[in-house]
Amino acid sequence: MASDISLGSATRTNLLSLQTTTGLIGRTQERLATGLKVNNALDDALAFFRARNLNSRAGDLSAIKDGINGSISVLKAATQGLESIESTLKQMKALAQSAISSPESSTRAKLASQFNELRSQVDNLAEDASFNGVNLLKNSIGAFRAGADFLTVKFNERTENKMINQLVVSGLKSTDFNSIMATSAQATGTYGVTTVWGQTGTAAIFAINASIKAIDSALVTVRQSSQAFGTNASMLGIREEFTQNLINTLKGGASDLVNADLNEESANLLSLQTRQQLGTISLSIAQKSEQSVLRLF
Numbered sequence: 001m002a003s004d005i006s007l008g009s010a011t012r013t014n015l016l017s018l019q020t021t022t023g024l025i026g027r028t029q030e031r032l033a034t035g036l037k038v039n040n041a042l043d044d045a046l047a048f049f050r051a052r053n054l055n056s057r058a059g060d061l062s063a064i065k066d067g068i069n070g071s072i073s074v075l076k077a078a079t080q081g082l083e084s085i086e087s088t089l090k091q092m093k094a095l096a097q098s099a100i101s102s103p104e105s106s107t108r109a110k111l112a113s114q115f116n117e118l119r120s121q122v123d124n125l126a127e128d129a130s131f132n133g134v135n136l137l138k139n140s141i142g143a144f145r146a147g148a149d150f151l152t153v154k155f156n157e158r159t160e161n162k163m164i165n166q167l168v169v170s171g172l173k174s175t176d177f178n179s180i181m182a183t184s185a186q187a188t189g190t191y192g193v194t195t196v197w198g199q200t201g202t203a204a205i206f207a208i209n210a211s212i213k214a215i216d217s218a219l220v221t222v223r224q225s226s227q228a229f230g231t232n233a234s235m236l237g238i239r240e241e242f243t244q245n246l247i248n249t250l251k252g253g254a255s256d257l258v259n260a261d262l263n264e265e266s267a268n269l270l271s272l273q274t275r276q277q278l279g280t281i282s283l284s285i286a287q288k289s290e291q292s293v294l295r296l297f
Contacts, residue, residue, distance in 0.1 A: 021275050024268075024272050032266065036259060037260035054254040055254045057250055062247055064243060068236050068243065073131045074136065078225075081126060082129075088122050089218055089222065100209070108197040111197065135149050135171070136171035151168070167232070
């Protein structure tokens with residue numbers, strides 16, 4: 001029966017030290033390759049799972065930040081639409097004031113035609129002021145509109161107490177929209193082929209003054225709505241910046257837990273390689289010592 005080959009104490013010690021050094025070199029090379037000192041739960045379970053939780057929350061907040069950014073665009077589209085509507089209403093008011101100072105009924109009738117054309121553009125501007133399918137000026141229900149769309153903006157990943165964790169921006173109500181659209185056929189409508197503005201006597205002046213009054217009311221509604229949307233957009237901009245800073249903080253905290261110091265790891269690798277070379281030399285010396293003992297026999 002063959003007996004097991006036994007190694008000398010010095011050889012076994014040097015071999016074990018060399019194996020340990022080789023393992024450390026492999027770990028250091030992995031850290032340099034990945035840039036991480038914690039690559040899996042076996043390296044450091046606590047740091048690994050804490051970093052994963054931080055990165056998961058950062059990912060959730062990143063999606064929420066995208067939602068906030070999109071909501072700001074919705075508000076900007078609505079504000080830009082209101083600004084264009086305001087400019088159009090001012091032009092309509094100028095036409096109405098010109099009509100009052102024009103004695104000829106034919107001139108007033110032409111001004112009424114231009115007025116009506118601008119009036120149709122107000123409705124078109126409100127229809128087009130949408131972003132990603134959300135329109136805070138009008139909705140797409142049809143002719144009998146109950147109001148505009150709603151914009152719901154989430155602020156964080158929590159689901160409890162939604163009143164605090166989100167913002168709901170209401171679009172124009174039907175009464176608000178009707179106020180803007182009050183410059184309608186009642187003021188500039190037609191009786192047969194003759195417009196109201198083109199009539200003689202006090203009827204035309206009364207109709208024109210009614211149009212100016214309706215425009216003034218519409219301008220108040222437009223300016224108030226524009227201010228409200230602008231305030232909400234500014235607030236969401238602050239919230240977006242805060243969310244981005246929080247995401248950076250979470251990612252930075254996760255990196256601190258698992259990222260490797262590449263300068264330190266490079267120095268460790270050089271030190272370990274030197275130790276490996278010395279270990280190889282020590283193992284060789286130990287083997288030569290055993291061979292010298294063998295020669296005595």
